[in-house]
Amino acid sequence: MRNRDxxxxxxxxxxxxxxxxxxxxxxxxxxIQQRLREEITAARANQxxxxxxxxxxxxxxxxxxxxxxxxxxxxxIPLSSKEAKRNLVxxxxxxxxxxxxxxxxxxxxxxxxxxxxxxxxxxxxxWMKDSQAGETPDSVNKAADLKNLLTFGYGSRSCPGREFAxxxxxxxxxxxxxxxxxxxxxxxxxxxxxxxTIRPMHGAPLxxxxxx
Numbered sequence: 001m002r003n004r005d006x007x008x009x010x011x012x013x014x015x016x017x018x019x020x021x022x023x024x025x026x027x028x029x030x031x032i033q034q035r036l037r038e039e040i041t042a043a044r045a046n047q048x049x050x051x052x053x054x055x056x057x058x059x060x061x062x063x064x065x066x067x068x069x070x071x072x073x074x075x076x077i078p079l080s081s082k083e084a085k086r087n088l089v090x091x092x093x094x095x096x097x098x099x100x101x102x103x104x105x106x107x108x109x110x111x112x113x114x115x116x117x118x119x120x121x122x123x124x125x126x127w128m129k130d131s132q133a134g135e136t137p138d139s140v141n142k143a144a145d146l147k148n149l150l151t152f153g154y155g156s157r158s159c160p161g162r163e164f165a166x167x168x169x170x171x172x173x174x175x176x177x178x179x180x181x182x183x184x185x186x187x188x189x190x191x192x193x194x195x196x197t198i199r200p201m202h203g204a205p206l207x208x209x210x211x212x
Contacts, residue, residue, distance in 0.1 A: 014076035021074040027182040065127035075151040078106035105150045183207040
């Protein structure tokens with residue numbers, strides 16, 4: 001893959017896919033949509049003179065939790081490839097140097113052994129502190145740690161989009177949720193079977209209504 005093509009794939013297309021799934025989950029969950037809209041509206045009403053929009057957006061805890069949950073359930077690149085640079089033993093399995101290793105990011109991000117019984121559910125609250133989530137402590141998933149989120153990798157070799165993508169998606173959502181109401185049309189949205197990105201097979205039909 002040429003550098004130009006790789007840049008297009010791992011920035012524009014992945015972010016666009018994430019925004020599509022964000023709108024799908026917003027339409028599916030009116031309660032989440034309402035809470036996001038109320039948080040955004042309150043922040044805009046209280047925005048200090050001279051405060052940048054970026055600063056305001058970054059101060060929204062529920063929006064931040066929503067985006068992290070989005071990345072967990074919908075990693076734009078569902079499969080990651082690594083090469084063993086030395087002999088390794090992982091889970092009692094010997095892996096010789098030079099072995100190509102496929103990491104199932106999509107599956108790991110939904111694994112009940114890590115994320116608990118609610119692993120398949122879209123629950124932004126799992127990323128919030130108990131006081132912010134408005135739930136009892138035992139109902140908030142303690143596995144919600146960035147080290148368990150494999151969407152961007154972790155450490156020195158993590159994807160540079162880890163910082164860029166959330167900012168872009170948050171900015172889009174602030175604008176869209178301030179102006180429009182999103183509703184699901186009831187159809188089941190299937191994943192496209194071709195890789196490398198996770199995207200809807202036949203698009204994501206939604207009802208969009210302006211907010212008056």
